[in-house]
Amino acid sequence: MTETAAAPARLSTRVGAIAESATLAVSAKAKALKAEGRPVIGFGAGEPDFPTPDYIVAAAVAACQDPVNHRYSPAGGLPELKSAIVEKTRRDSGLEVEPAQVLVTNGGKQAVYNTFAALLDPGDEVLLPSPYWTTYPEAIKLAGGSPVEVFAGADQEYLVTVEQLEAARTDRTKVLLFNSPSNPTGSVYPPEQVAAIGRWAAEHGLWVVTDEIYEHLLYDGASAPPMPAVVPELADRCVVLNGVAKTYAMTGWRVGWMVGPADVVKAATNLQSHATSNVANVSQRAAVAALQGSLEVVDEMRAAFDRRRQTMVGLLQQIEGVTCPTPHGAFYAYPNVEGVLGRSIRGRTPRTSVELAEVILEEVEVAVVPGEAFGPSGYLRLSYALGDSELEEGVGRIQQLLAEAR
Structure with a gap:
């Protein structure tokens, strides 16, 4: 019998190996849930929430x-x-x-x-x-x-x-x-x-x-x-x-x-x-x-980011099992959450930061980006480029959820 030749791959190996942008994926998921009317707060976006001057x-x-x-x-x-x-x-x-x-x-x-x-x-x-x-x-x-x-x-x-x-x-x-x-x-x-x-x-x-x-x-x-x-x-x-x-x-x-x-x-x-x-x-x-143009408008945005940075880091540092170095630039906090992994949270036991991010989204409707998008597991990235009230509400939900970890 004549062997059947294998079908050629539909995608090139080069392009087929590209991973989706995790940060954009998290932002898209948060926006989709919001469009469904769910009160999702998204910490995934790496962009200022201000309008262009x-x-x-x-x-x-x-x-x-x-x-x-x-x-x-x-x-x-x-x-x-x-x-x-x-x-x-x-x-x-x-x-x-x-x-x-x-x-x-x-x-x-x-x-x-x-x-x-x-x-x-x-x-x-x-x-x-x-x-x-x-x-x-x-x-x-x-x-x-x-x-x-x-x-x-x-x-x-x-x-x-x-x-x-x-x-x-x-x-x-x-x-x-x-x-x-x-x-x-x-x-x-x-x-x-x-x-x-x-x-x-x-x-x-x-x-x-x-x-x-x-x-x-x-x-x-x-x-x-x-x-x-x-x-x-x-x-x-x-x-x-x-x-x-x-x-x-x-x-x-x-x-x-x-x-x-x-x-x-x-x-x-x-x-x-x-x-x-x-x-x-x-x-x-x-x-x-x-x-x-003038950098005055940039200074105004930076002042807002600085205020939010201090709020976010202060709240994250209060969570048992979480270590969050103080960032001195950009608009991200990057807490180490290894102390939370492996503990039971509402009947679930996340063992990676991907799994923890899923628990946070599904249980308290807050979107964060897991550390696997940026390197090793055990971390989360949260952007503080969003409104003050949303920021406090979102981190507050995470605080309350992780306080249940056993």
């Missing part, structure tokens, strides 16, 4: 009415926006760059993927401090690289050390991914630790991809100097990622960018020219207004 919206309205914005524009970004990014980089980071070193991308995620696609070949390893933003390992793998997790727990305030990085380095290590302030933990590396890590990377000829998207969301006097500013010798092997999403409450406008060596940016621009071409011109014009 009026002057930015006004710039977009004006751009809509100008026919020049109804046409294709350069794939790498409008010259006006690239110039604004150059000035913003000088103002906020102390880095002198040229427009040829800037690529405007469709949100920060495209900047992440473009960068790894430009730098990595199959087999190249990327050191990935963990907990990490859920998109990083997927982008690395899509680009052909291998993420190598380097974990730092709550006892280290989620900050990896040079010694840990060195222990993970091999002859295949090409890139270090660095994110401060951090998503998901809100941790911020002190300047001396940024410098030490940067000098270590430069010493070993590594590339550094540093994500600065939360640079303006800092508390308690914390600072987050860009690595190439404190280690200038690293500048030719460093790509800085950023965008308007978090600082200006513009997550839906989809404008990010990468700043790096001109040859890397040129390669990434070539890639983008075939993938998506230019970012929507109206969004780019809005981003110009954002970067050239």
